Amino acid sequence: MREPSVLDYLKSKIAPWKYPGVEIPKSKAWDITDSDLIEGAEPGSPEQPRIPVSLEPDSSTQISHQAIQIPETQAAERKIAWPWLSLFALALALIAQYTLEPGPNRSWIPGLVFYSIALLIAVWAYLRGEWEIPPFTKVVFAQETLTIRTYPLLFGILLGILSFAASGGNRFTLLNILLLILSLVFLVWAFWIPGKRSPSNTDHLAANLSRSQWTLNISAWTVVIIVAFVLAAFFRFYKLSQVPAEMNSDHAEKILDVIRVLDGQTMIFFPTNGGREALQFYLVGVLHKIFGIDLEFMALKIITTMTGYLSLPFIYLLGKDLVNRRVGLLAMLFAAVAYWPNVVSRVGLRLPFYIFFTAATLYFLLKGIRSGKRNYFILTGVILGISLYGYSADRILPLLVLAAVGIFLIHKNTKRHRKQVIISTIILIIIAGVIFLPMLRYMVEDPNGFLFRTLSRMGTVERPLPDPALEIFLKNLGKALLMFFWNNGEVWPVSVPHRPALDIISGALFALSIVLLLVRYIQKKNWLDLFWLVSIPILLLPSVMSLAFPKENPNLYRTAGAMIPVFLILGIALDGLIQSLSSRLGKQGPKLAWGLAIILVSLSAAFSYHLVFDQYYNQYKFSAWNSTEMGRVVQDFTETAGEVENVWVMAYPHWVDTRLIGMIAGYPLRNFVLFPEELGNLPNDPGAKLFLIKPEDNTSISMLFNKYPDGWMDEYTSAVETKNFLMYLVPPASNQ
Helix, strand or coil, X not given: CCCCCHHHHHHHHHCCCCCCCCCXXXXXXXXXXXXXXXXXXXXXXXXXXXXXXXXXXXXXXXXXXXXXXXXXXXHHCXXXXXXXXXXXXXXXXXXXXXXXXXXXXXXXXXXXXXXXXXXXXXXXXXXXXXXXXXXXXXXXXXXXXXCCCHHHHHHHHHHHHHHHHCCHHXXXXXXXXHHHHHXXXXXXXXXXXXXXXXXXXXXXXXXXXXXXXXXXXXXXXXXXXXXXXXXXXXXXXXXXXXXXXXXXXXXXXXXXXXXXXXXXXXXXXXXXXXXXXXXXXXXXXXXXXXXXXXXXXXHHXXXXXXXXXXXXXXXXXXXXXXXXXXXXXXXXXXXXXCHHHHHHXXXXXXXXXXXXXXXXXXXXXXXXXXXXXXXXXXXXXXXHXXXXXXXXXXXXXXXXXXXXXXXHHCCCCCHHHHHXXXXXXXXXXXXXXXXXXHHHHHHHHCHXXXXXXXXXXXXXXXXXXXXXXXXXXXXXXXXXXXXXXXXXXXXXXXXXXXXXXXXXXXXXXXXXXXXXXXXXXXXHCCHHHHHHHHHHHHHHHHHHCCCCCHHHCCCCCCCHHHHHHHHHHHHHHHHHHHHHHHHHCHHHHHHHHHHHHHHHHHHHHHHHHHHHHHHHHHHHHHHCCCHHHHHHHHHHHHHXXXXXXXXXXXXXXXXXXXXXXXXXXXXXXXXXEECHHHHHHCCCCCCCEEEEECCXXXXXXXXXXXXXXXXXXXXXXXXXXXXXXXXXXXXXXXCC
């Protein structure tokens, strides 16, 4: 049987008529760390272990180790009690989500019925203490004096003003970048609070360095984490060159912007194609220059997939710091294998910057708010400032920061803690604002260019609103909140259209976790519970605010930041179920609990694998045009029979983007498009000629036979059914 916990000991003392007695002999130490403290619980309460706590200024909680031994005879007396309500609620939720999967007879009514019963039973299990939601860890408030270094502050402000003045003309230059970096360095120096060095740690390090032999100790948990990140790497990078298979017009615009950067057009903001933040283009340019990777689809994919992958450590750290390392592991695993973040990261667009910067911002922001330490706010400001160069959806992150601070302030906290958080938030805004200065200069010079994409979705820049704004907003919000369980939209390049954003397992767990977290907030009024619930609709706003084009809502990319709280909350609820099983089923409890967790993660991985590498791959392949095959044909022609100047693609409505063919063929700046009416204007070049034609384009076919009667037609059989195209070859010296 398992050893009783400290909570078992407390229960035996508080209610001896209900729980078996537990004694504490003086032997066998059981280490307890600060992660076992419960935020918001009073010392000595049933929720808070009675453990002597030694607090040091500006340091984390130090827990004295107690010698605790639980006699096996006492532990054996504990009865096995299966958490039937919790398991029944989970089973019903899984059935509910299964009924919401796409199919010929799909209906929301069975899902609603099963979910309603499942959620009621889950709440009942929680109120009975059967499904316990793990508490947030206690973090000691670090009282810091308001120290600001005057001269670095003045220098930082002055250099920031000079950086703003030097950022005209929408160009990054060596001068304005240098001024910006120096301004940031001086401001960080002005506000940063240095840590205190520990002589004992220094001596210990010196003693270790003096040893001639080195040893490497790897714990079992370290192995688990390594395996988890290897699994994540598999899902994110497996078949990256094939899934998805083809570029579209958005990718053509991105590659052209990268070429502009490499040609010296170091723009702060790229106004092409509705306006684009620049971070991806500079990263792809660096990848091309350093590693020589061609400016094709793969170069775009490497940057975006790596960005999505790098968000996973922050998800793990968030769960670990807020609750415990199991929550971090579970949240990270579900995010690693899930279909939603995988397709958003793989598509090669700027979209995963929203995921990465949301995760990083939340990690440092919440550490700062909970501890009161200014340095975490400074790091948050740096990340927030950089995020505004990543993707337009990142513009919602300042609102998320203010929401977190505001929710913290309206809850019960010490006056000193509130004041310190307010001052640190102002510093955060200053740091982020300095990094934003070049973008601010562009916004002042060309407000329409900077805001066009946002205003075109929110307002009437491109088209009038189809209905009253408030009505559209409420409908959009409802659709976005239901996307996790019902319909993630119709944008085929970044989704499997009209299916839930979450798979059966993660969808069921998320639905349960939302209700359980809400009930716990009503009971205990912990500000973090409320913040996680509020953060989801805030992070959905970039999609919800598409008032002029409501059909673009919901979609998986403008909502991508919401996956951070989604998977974190999911991990919290699942950890509570694991703990319930572990504590109630005797000696075999931990094995059964982790067995259930492994089964759920494995099923989620299996469902997601099918969604990404089968459904998404196939529907994308049949929806996108086969520009790669056309590009290879052009490449073969130019390397063997003719010149690139004698290759054309006959324009046809809703066909391939002809710029992509040139990029794949090795001519990224050449657009091979030729309109039928321009055919008569071609010069009488005696060289061989190649025309690519859509099979339905009878007009171009007739005109080509009339102009070049010596040519011959051949059909290219595509690897994708329905994607065949025609090749009209004109031999050398055949003129009109």
